[in-house]
Amino acid sequence: MLLVEKASRMNSIPPYLFAELDKKKRELVNAGKDIIDLGIGDPDIPTPSHIIKKMAKACEKGENHRYPPYPGTLPFREAVAKWYKNRFDVELDPENEVLALIGSKDGIAHIPFVFIDSGDIALVPSPGYPVYHQSVAFAGGDSFFMILKKENHFLPDLGAIPSEVLSRAKMMFINYPNNPTSAIASLDFFNSVISFAKKHKVLVCHDAAYSEIYFDGNKPVSFLQADGAKDVGVEFHSFSKTYNMTGWRLGWVVGNREVIKALGLFKSHIDSGIFSAIQEAGIEALTGDQSSVEVMRNIYQERRDILVKYLKDIGLDFEPCNATFYLWVQVPKGYSSTSFTSYLLEKAGIVVTPGSGLGEGGEGYIRISLTADKKRIEEAGKRLSSIKF
Ligand SMILES: *Cc1c(COP(=O)(O)O)cnc(C)c1O
Numbered sequence: 001m002l003l004v005e006k007a008s009r010m011n012s013i014p015p016y017l018f019a020e021l022d023k024k025k026r027e028l029v030n031a032g033k034d035i036i037d038l039g040i041g042d043p044d045i046p047t048p049s050h051i052i053k054k055m056a057k058a059c060e061k062g063e064n065h066r067y068p069p070y071p072g073t074l075p076f077r078e079a080v081a082k083w084y085k086n087r088f089d090v091e092l093d094p095e096n097e098v099l100a101l102i103g104s105k106d107g108i109a110h111i112p113f114v115f116i117d118s119g120d121i122a123l124v125p126s127p128g129y130p131v132y133h134q135s136v137a138f139a140g141g142d143s144f145f146m147i148l149k150k151e152n153h154f155l156p157d158l159g160a161i162p163s164e165v166l167s168r169a170k171m172m173f174i175n176y177p178n179n180p181t182s183a184i185a186s187l188d189f190f191n192s193v194i195s196f197a198k199k200h201k202v203l204v205c206h207d208a209a210y211s212e213i214y215f216d217g218n219k220p221v222s223f224l225q226a227d228g229a230k231d232v233g234v235e236f237h238s239f240s241k242t243y244n245m246t247g248w249r250l251g252w253v254v255g256n257r258e259v260i261k262a263l264g265l266f267k268s269h270i271d272s273g274i275f276s277a278i279q280e281a282g283i284e285a286l287t288g289d290q291s292s293v294e295v296m297r298n299i300y301q302e303r304r305d306i307l308v309k310y311l312k313d314i315g316l317d318f319e320p321c322n323a324t325f326y327l328w329v330q331v332p333k334g335y336s337s338t339s340f341t342s343y344l345l346e347k348a349g350i351v352v353t354p355g356s357g358l359g360e361g362g363e364g365y366i367r368i369s370l371t372a373d374k375k376r377i378e379e380a381g382k383r384l385s386s387i388k389f
Contacts, residue, residue, distance in 0.1 A: 009138055012134070012137035012138065018353075018357060021342070021345065021354075024342065028345070028346075028349065034349055035345075035349045036379060036380045037372070038350060038368045038370070038371065038380060039351040039353045039369060040369060040371060041179065041326070042246050043246060044373065045244045047244050047245050048243060048289075051284050051288070054283075055278065057280075058276070058278075058280035063276070067272050067273065068272070068273035068275065070268045070272070070273050071098075071100060071264050071273075072273070072279060073276055074095070076282055077095070077098040077099075077100065078094040079283040079286045080237075080252050080254065081097075081098055082287065084254065088225050090224045093257070096257040096260065096261070097230070097255060097260055098253075098260070100252050100273070100279060101236070101252055101274075102250070102251070102271060103249040104236040104237060104251035105251075107236050107252075107253045108132065108135065108205070108207060109131050110266060110267060111253075111259075112135045112138070112141060113135075114259075114266050115171050116136060116139040116170060116171065117140065117141070118141070119141070120142070120169075120170045121143070122136040122141055122143050122169070122173065123144050123161065123169055123171070124143040124144065124146065125156060125174060125175060126145035126148065126358075126359030126360055126361035126362070127148060127180055127358035127359040127362030128148075128358060129175060129207065129358075132173040133359075145360065146172075147360070150319070155189055166200045166202075169200060171202060172202050173205050173206075174193065174205070174206050174207070175208075176210075177322075177323030179210065179324055180324075180353070180355065180365075180367040181319060182319055182324045184214070184218055184323050185220070190225070190226035191227070193223075194228045194232055198231070203232065203233055203256075204229075204234070205236065206234070207236045208237050209236070210323055210324045211242075212241070212297075213242070213300060213324055213325060214297065215322055215323065224255060229255065230256050230257075233255055234253050234254065234259050234260065235255050236251065236253050237251055237252050237253070238251035238252075239282055242293060242296075245285070248278055248281065249274070249278070250274060250279070250281075299374075303325075303372075303373075303377045304321050304327065306377050306381060307327060310382070310384055310385055311381075313385060314385055316330065316384075325369060326367050326370070327370070328355070328367060329352075329368055330365055331355075331364055332389040335389075336354075337354035337355040337357070337365060337366060341366055344366070344387075348383040348384060348386075352366045352368050355367060
């Protein structure tokens with residue numbers, strides 16, 4: 001029993017979509033079944049040891065035990081700027097164009113509060129990371145879902161957004177390399193986003209969490225490499241995927257200084273920064289030996305190749321995976337995203353994510369994460385081959 005009614009914003013939280021699936025999974029595990037979980041997007045590879053060692057040392061420093069600076073330590077922000085210069089040839093002013101985040105989710109979930117008033121619209125990709133539309137809803141705004149379609153290479157069709165939506169739109173989220181479709185965006189696409197943003201006065205929030213997970217030389221570009229990007233937006237980034245640091249909670253946002261300043265001000269009233277020792281570990285990650293990143297790419301690539309071989313043999317249609325650690329697979333005729341997900345769990349003991357759980361644009365697909373070792377991926381492939389669709 002609860003003494004009071006919950007705030008109405010709590011009504012905007014949908015029931016947990018995967019609850020039924022989770023229940024089924026638990027039942028099967030309890031019955032002694034061997035379940036292969038390829039549902040979650042959490043890397044199974046450990047954080048590189050030189051980063052952990054740096055953290056251990058940094059924990060012992062007394063000055064790190066005090067409140068950290070709100071926007072992130074200056075050496076941390078300088079390391080981010082240096083990394084951007086090396087990786088993308090993008091110049092950033094560490095003092096005004098870089099903000100440390102408690103994981104990129106911190107920034108993504110809070111930025112709507114800085115720009116969205118009740119009745120404002122955010123343009124949000126579907127399928128997509130659920131945090132985008134949920135945080136817009138918490139801020140009192142409405143989401144207009146830009147459906148990512150195969151025929152558009154899973155890029156939003158900016159020309160298809162109705163004018164009455166455009167007149168209320170204040171911001172847009174985009175995410176390339178894309179979770180869940182694994183699509184990569186070109187500089188041409190980012191250029192068209194910038195023209196669109198200028199014309200319709202829309203703030204662009206690009207989520208680049210997967211920029212370092214790419215294969216076969218398909219190196220993704222940064223939104224900030226496009227001319228004028230800093231005039232219209234920001235780019236979110238994370239240590240989670242590049243350095244297998246999901247549990248550490250460290251990320252950043254870079255770009256337009258007014259946006260950085262406003263988000264920093266908002267956050268200064270919510271959190272009190274990031275443990276400075278974690279930021280020291282982040283500096284080590286960005287400026288130290290990068291060989292772990294190449295090793296990681298090779299691991300995912302090997303897993304991808306194993307699964308792709310099985311999918312081809314079976315005759316399931318899937319998108320070419322040139323980036324991210326997700327395979328975006330079409331469900332066979334006669335199934336929906338959720339019915340196929342349930343079928344795979346029951347018949348093969350494999351957990352995947354139903355595309356529809358990531359938005360209506362994901363209906364007709366499942367997402368398979370390459371976050372299990374190659375033996376398990378191989379086993380999953382064998383099990384898939386042994387069932388009928
Ligand atoms: C994993 C992921 C992130 C990273 O979130 P963190 O808060 O930095 O761990 C951001 N966006 C997308 C789409 C992701 O899949």
